[in-house]
Amino acid sequence: MDLPSIPAKVDAAALTSVLDGRWAELRRQVRAQMTENQFRDSYDLDTESHRGQILEQLRELANTDRPRLGFDRGYGGGGDIGGSVTSFEMLGFGDLSLMVKAGVQWGLFGGAVQLLGTERHHERYLRPIMDLGLLGCFAMTETGHGSDVQHLGTTAEYDPATREFVVNTPDRAAYKTYIGNAARDGRMAVVFAQLVTGGSGRGVHAFVVPIRDENGDPAPGVHIEDCGPKAGLNGVDNGRLAFDQVRVPREALLNRYADVAEDGTYSSPIESDGRRFFTMLGTLIRGRVSVAGSAGCATERALALAIRYGDVRRQFERPGDGEEVVILDYRAHQRKLLPALATSYALHFAQEELVGALHDIQGSADTDEHSQRELESRAAGVKAIATWHATDTIQKAREACGGAGYLSENLLPSLKADTDVFTTFEGDNTVLLQLVAKGLLTSYREDFQDLSAMGTVKFAAEQLLGAVIERTAARQAIERLIDASPRRDDEDSLFDRGWQLKLFEDREEHVLDGVARRLRRAGAADADPFEVFNDAQDHVLQAGRVHVDRVVLEAFVAAIERCEDPDARTLLERVCDLYVLSNIEADRAWFLEHGRISSTRAKAVVTAVNGLCAMLRPHARTLVDAFAIPEQFLAAPMLTG
Structure with a gap:
């Protein structure tokens, strides 16, 4: 590469x-x-x-x-x-x-x-x-x-x-x-x-x-x-x-x-x-947004502890020189922590965008219902993905610190215990990813009946999952990247930002298309709307997840665009690549099943993730130090001897 x-x-x-x-x-x-x-x-x-x-x-x-x-x-x-x-x-x-x-x-x-x-x-x-x-x-x-x-x-x-x-x-x-x-x-x-x-x-x-x-x-x-x-x-x-x-x-x-x-x-x-009830609840989403952000901070703290530990803990001698190897030099250890770190960066930028939208919409005297509904959808999706990420990553951080990570004095056990409930309070995550879809099924059935197949997809994207995209400067930059993306199928294109953005968009559109076609059956005279929705829950959850993945990637790209320091920008570019390619790696089955990548390219993705882990390893400590966590919250005995 x-x-x-x-x-x-x-x-x-x-x-x-x-x-x-x-x-x-x-x-x-x-x-x-x-x-x-x-x-x-x-x-x-x-x-x-x-x-x-x-x-x-x-x-x-x-x-x-x-x-x-x-x-x-x-x-x-x-x-x-x-x-x-x-x-x-x-x-x-x-x-x-x-x-x-x-x-x-x-x-x-x-x-x-x-x-x-x-x-x-x-x-x-x-x-x-x-x-x-x-x-x-x-x-x-x-x-x-x-x-x-x-x-x-x-x-x-x-x-x-x-x-x-x-x-x-x-x-x-x-x-x-x-x-x-x-x-x-x-x-x-x-x-x-x-x-x-x-x-x-x-x-x-x-x-x-x-x-x-x-x-x-x-x-x-x-x-x-x-x-x-x-x-x-x-x-x-x-x-x-x-x-x-x-x-x-x-x-x-x-x-x-x-x-x-x-x-x-x-x-x-x-x-x-009904509308009054949902309007009242919609005004109270600050708590949900705060939970997503707090989960992100706790995850960043866990990663800072684990990466600092991995940078000093040694295990097993390197053949030939008798020196024990720093455990963060092992590729398996890097794979445990660095893709999670890349995702934390991505979610951090998505959270920053979400808080900005909350501030602008709730602080405006003339907010329209559509913007409020989109904000609620975005808050639900980010909260679900961020808190699931916290649960998964803090466990990885605990494991990465071995027995030291299991000692209460080293802080990770309490982080693990305290964040576990985040996935089910301020909205159960599974319900959050389905909530807007269920409302669409019951409240907008006539729209489904009247729309063409393509119109249904667009309606689902806009109303079901809050996927309305304003033509902001950041969005225009994203569209330029997509338009300039290569159509070739070689290894280097894996790192083309436009290709990555287009792949995430295509996945979302395809999944939304499938959800829309399945949910349209709710409009039939003999259909039971509950059963139609119940049968499609797996598909709805997937649609919510891939939508948030795309939103998070676009937030990361926008943050890179704002970065004025050239060295920091280069580092962020590679962190973003790791977020994208580890996401594709985790969902390789879908991309292969739906012909979005070839088997050769799927193998190249794995190789690229390994390469990015090696490239980012020397900067791991810098990346966690950049969270600027006050040192009193990183004072774990395992880091001091």
Whole structure:
């Protein structure tokens, strides 16, 4: 392969500049604050001590400006949505219990009050939420309903005689469960419940409900249980909540999207109950975006630990010279870590784009429904792929460190335990990759009936998976690369960026075409839409995955375009090649089955991945140093002797 050589030394700071992106200055400030505040790791603490330490660290955070970033300026906030998400995700470098508890307090609880409430709620609650005068919970998930929020069992029935809502848990399946801040510290909860007024149900709405009194005892009618020890994140006090005819005033309804008058009359600017419900949920995606970013930071930390260890640990003598070999010099070890590192770079750039889109869309006064729907789809896909990548990569990092990686003092076990739940909270990953497809099947059936085969593919690409591509400068650059890509079938073309982009696009289009053809059957008169969708779930999941792969690659290409340092750019080009070719290698069966690559080229891909691992090996330490993780979070004894 005839590729430009990577300079012997590349400045890690130049890579950091590209990685830090739009919120670079904020990232530098957050790192400085992290360095000043010794946020201690907690692998040797019991549950109660861990919870106490995390609450103490939460109060340290409250003394900085970071928790205020996402709130409105009129209430002492920073008015910086993207900055808020960026600062939260960087907590993923440290104890993830702190990230989760901060996310519950300021992202979920505070975010729900801000985004679903109106001025009366903002005036009363936002300032104490920001400064921790009021600790709260986000009580959505129930024992019997996790992903299916639309059918929650908790009820809130309006009583016009007293002008109160009566919140009730009808059975054990309706217990609010896994609720962060509920078991110990929370004083109030945003409770999602079925609103009933005048004998009619109006769907799920959110209410602010006190759960403890000033002494910390459960409020009248509120039953609280501790979920107990978990596999990880034991610094977060997860609990269960149940309500026995708990009365709250009419004003407890977070009424941005709907209200109930004193006489019980219901009103809403959104007529459809279903559309109103999904609009409310759509405003709350900051948590999902933050989880994706925090998973990325935790993965970067694990890779930094494993690669630093691999750079000093020696095993087996090299024949002829008697020197033991540094384990990162072994190709098998490189293959374990370097493709994962390349994917982490790719997902980092995709996350940066996602946060930028969130900031622009939620910060705009005239956001259209289509843009919001596309944002939700992008957030779901990136979160799913990023958290699955975290689970897989942190396990590889643990294995790469052998027995040392199994010791709690070396930090990897807690990273593995704490991130495991990321694949199923803030949206189960399997459900996230199907969610928009299922909505399309039920809500847009007429569109499927009326569209031609090609129109169906385009409709699926735009509506099902959020694949609308605006003609931005970055997109135009991508199209130029594709147009200039070679049509030859030799080894060198494996490294042509246009060819790579076209291959990912072709795969997505082909899979989408197959999904669309299978789902069109739902429009037939004798079809059972559920069975049609159920039979196609494997195909829908594949479509979601290859769509995200293409989006992530394009984000990587755009980041390279922004890189001004020529040496760093050359290194990033090769990291991007490794991301692409390891992805193709993992999906070789599909590419071969569908005639996208020949068997000869499939073998060449394996050879190219080996070659790229060898080429990037001297720069592995630079690549992880570029994440600029504060050193206190990399202080593992296995790295110091």
